[in-house]
Amino acid sequence: MASTPFEETTLEPARAATLPDRPYTLTAKLAAEAFGAFVLVFGGLGIALFAGGGNTTSIPVGLGLGLAMMVAVIAVGRVSGGHFNPAITLGSAIAGRTKWKLVLPYIVVQVVGAALAAVVLFLVLKSYPQISSVDKVFSSLANGFDDHSPSKFPLSGALLVEVVTTAVFVGVLLASTSARANKALAPVGVGLTFAVLVQVALPITNASLNPARSTAVVFFAEGFAAQQLWLFWVAPLLGGAIAGLVARFFTAEPVSDARYATAEAAEEPAAAEDVPAAADVPAAAAGSGAAAPEQQEPAARDDREARDFFDNPKA
Structure with a gap:
């Protein structure tokens, strides 16, 4: 019986499991970060801009930002790690979950994506x-x-609330995306945490927790916004760094660039001379029922897939 077009494009689970697990390109990662920052600023600040005027159907600003963060992580978190925020990028790099060479490019595209959202608004x-x-x-x-x-x-209160709320937010994100956490719930936990913390900081600083978001508004606001912008880079970055240090201290395994090299090497097919011949396998191992090297590969793949968004070689 002939297959329908839909059936022809549908992969069987067994075949899908054999597809190569290729890492995402740098271009894909940067595009994902810019897109996520755009969604976060456009959605969250758009609600704040148009929530007035007697619109009784509008949702709270904090909830709007939390939902925007949630859907952005769900959409592209698997590609870039779902940062969309320089404080998260710095914190995850300090925690050993993001390569340091990605920090500056991530921050640049995050600011660009947020600024584009502000331009549209x-x-x-x-x-x-x-x-x-x-x-x-x-x-x-x-x-x-x-x-x-x-x-x-005053300045002291604004500094304190921005450092603490950002540290808590980045800490929750790092914990909820750790290797032993339930990653299916990570976007929900991250989004709800962001919503609560934004609501706390709104009456104090208008809730930054994200230098890219603060910078995007400066381009079109009055002069005081640019004059006070420094605080909303220093405080969130400090909070993210604190969260990263805590995560690094409490991590269950050592963090180093060698982990990335090991993970990326696992993606490459083994050379012919590296594969042991059947004659080289000790008879005792064969008799004891131990799995052959090729039979042990699924376990190694499962270990790599258990890594969080930031440790995953694809991200």
Whole structure:
């Protein structure tokens, strides 16, 4: 019986399991980070911009940002690790889960993706004739302290809340994506944690927890946003670094660049001279029922797949 087009493009589970496990390219990783940052800023700040006006169907800003983070991680977390935030990138690098050579490129594309989202929101606001001063509208989204804090919190309070909330957020993310965690629930845990922490920091600093998000708003806000931007790089990065150090200290296995080399080497087929011939296998091993090297390969693959988003060679 002839197969339908759908059946012709459907892989059987046994065949799918034999497909090569190739790592993602750097271009794919950077595109995923830019896309995730765009979704996070466009969704979260878009809700904050248009939640007023008597719109009773709008959701809280914190929940909106948490949902945006959740769906972005679900969509592309497997590709790049689901950072979308320089603080997460720094924390995961310190924890030994992200290669240091990726840190700067990740941060650059995160800022670019967030800025593109701000550009779209800016153009939408400019098209609305009832808004005479777009910079004042964007200033309501900017992070600040002292007179520019929503509740007039001083620098010390703003610094403390940004460090603590970012450290908790990055710590939860690193823990929920660890090798022994249930990764199926990781996006939900990360998103809900982000939503709660944003809601805590909103009345104090307008909730940054993400330098890329803070930088994106600065391009279209009033001058104070650029003057106070330094705090919303220093505090989140410090919080992410603290979380990374704690994760590295409590990790169950040593972290080093050698782990990445080992994982990537496992992706490459063994050379012919490296495969032992049947005659080279000791008779005792054969008689004891021990699995042959090729029979042990699935266990090694399972070990690699048990790594978290950041340890996975594909990411």
